[in-house]
Amino acid sequence: MGRFVIRRILQMVPVFIGTTLIVYFLVTQMGGDPIQNLYGEKPVPDNIRATLTAQYHLDEPFFVRYWYYFSGLLQGDFGESIAQGRPISELLVEAWPETLKVAGVAFVFELVIGVVAGVLAGMRRGSFIDNLVLVSTLTVIAIPIFVLGNVGQTFLGQEWGLFPVAGTDDGFISYMLPGMVLGSVSLAYIARLARASVAENLRADYIRTAKAKGLPKSRVIGIHVLRNSLIPVVTYLGADLGTLMGGAIVTEGIFNIPGVGFQLFSSLNVEDGPAVVGFVSLLVLVYLITALVVDMLYAVLDPRIRYE
Secondary structure: OHHHHHHHHHHHHHHHHHHHHHHHHHOOOOOOHHHHHHHHHOOOOHHHHHHHHHHHOOOOOOHHHHHHHHHHOOOOOOOOOOOOOOEEHHHHHHHHHHHHHHHHHHHHHHHHHHHHHHHHHHHHHOHHHHHHHHHHHHHHHOOOOOHHHHHHHHHHHHHHOOOOOOOOOOHHHHHHHHHHHHHHHHHHHHHHHHHHHHHHHHHHHHHHHHHHHHOOHHHHHHHHHHHHHHHHHHHOOOOOOOOHHHHHHHHHHHHOOOHHHHHHHHHHOOOOHHHHHHHHHHHHHHHHHHHHHHHHHHHOOOOOOOOO
């Protein structure tokens, strides 16, 4: 296991370099003038433009600018936001807890409800519960996330008063509705994935053998079926954790949550390249680390899997 982890970490290095290089290149191709955006319609004084251009290396060749950025990243420096004039690490410290709360609610919501619904549907194929899960999950998948957000605000927030409509003034309950909206589509995929996996494993030979040996039904389902059925679900959840962080861009905008997605969207609007690259670099790290954790969980769920 130790050699596997070291090998995976070494593989993550070129992936991280390549990903940040591509993102940095795409951001530099956005066009526009981030310095002019600071002044709106007003002309930018020449001395201010010269100072900011030198400070952010805007007149340097692409690879030189990338090297300045990456060498700073190696020292934990994500750079400085042009629009806000603050270190991006400070913005991340402020925004990250907000995104973690929304993504945490979404993750628990999709994990608990999605797995339970999928397992029940898989064990009772063709029943009312199975059809209900299939129809409801297909409906959720077909609706765009911003529509789900507006519907949630209208009915669960304004009409029924169950949750705050927007903002974070009401504490943890403020993150409940954004989290459920963010996790709703993933919940639908997890339920359908768990349903198919449970149904397939129930027909497997090793399950017939376990039943023939007289094992209690609870042990057959709880140990043999669920353990193998959860492997594809865990794979999806690992990849989805990173997606939740990125997907929070829309949800945080709808519910006015000042998280990473909200900051990233604001930075894109003002063409603040350093801030966009800094936020995306953090999301790339989240993807890589969660992928590593998921691979390590495989051996826990299925001892037949060996890494050496």
